[in-house]
Amino acid sequence: MPITEAALLLSNISGEVPPALRDLGVAAIAIQGEWCRINAPWLTEDRGTALFQELENPGIILITAHWDSIEQHHACIASPENQKIIVDLVPHLDAAAVKPRHIDRLHVFPASESEEGLIPALKAPILSVTIWAVWSKNKTVFEQALAQVKGGLDAATMPYRHRGGWMIEKDEDKPNVEHFVMVGGLESSDQNAALAKTKALGEHYQALSSLTLEVETKHYKRIA
Numbered sequence: 001m002p003i004t005e006a007a008l009l010l011s012n013i014s015g016e017v018p019p020a021l022r023d024l025g026v027a028a029i030a031i032q033g034e035w036c037r038i039n040a041p042w043l044t045e046d047r048g049t050a051l052f053q054e055l056e057n058p059g060i061i062l063i064t065a066h067w068d069s070i071e072q073h074h075a076c077i078a079s080p081e082n083q084k085i086i087v088d089l090v091p092h093l094d095a096a097a098v099k100p101r102h103i104d105r106l107h108v109f110p111a112s113e114s115e116e117g118l119i120p121a122l123k124a125p126i127l128s129v130t131i132w133a134v135w136s137k138n139k140t141v142f143e144q145a146l147a148q149v150k151g152g153l154d155a156a157t158m159p160y161r162h163r164g165g166w167m168i169e170k171d172e173d174k175p176n177v178e179h180f181v182m183v184g185g186l187e188s189s190d191q192n193a194a195l196a197k198t199k200a201l202g203e204h205y206q207a208l209s210s211l212t213l214e215v216e217t218k219h220y221k222r223i224a
Helices: 019-039 041-046 070-077 080-092 136-156 191-197 199-209
Strands: 003-010 050-054 060-067 102-104 126-135 163-166 177-186 214-222
Touching (some): 003 070, 019 070, 041 060, 070 080, 126 136, 126 191, 136 177, 191 199
Parallel strands (some): 102 163
Antiparallel strands (some): 003 060, 003 102, 050 060, 050 214, 126 177, 126 214, 163 177
């Protein structure tokens, strides 16, 4: 079952991603790419790999990649080459704040879009990532409500398309809470707030909010 890695790494230098950390992130992507070339060559054409820097907290890196399963990703992590780059990364990170995350059942970052005129989110000036926390019992209802929003959201953010799915990881202290992750391209970080104020989308967002425990949106710029 396809999954998308969307891990968060926090620099140990407040509000900054130093060049050494960025370069190690690029090296880590290359190492994982080589592992895929040998062990999963079918993934190499559409890896969905990128490094992003968060705008709200510039010390945070978002690293993305496509995998066939979480077990496959873990197998790559366990390789000697990957373990070495992790050792090299540790001195540059706030290890307690590292968040491994995977979006279930889809590849979020295709290299190209099937419809003419659309641009992949990886090529957008800004990447928007919204996470809704939802009671497990409300997953189906939430998905139905979200389906009412997505068409209008995609239309309002052309030429980019939004994709989303449920996060595999759960909070240990909240086993009955699921997190839905929605990712899409934007022209600017102000665009989300403007969309929420429009009548058409505003009403749907209110419906979603009534089903969620909390919602958080972050914005990222690509750095590699």
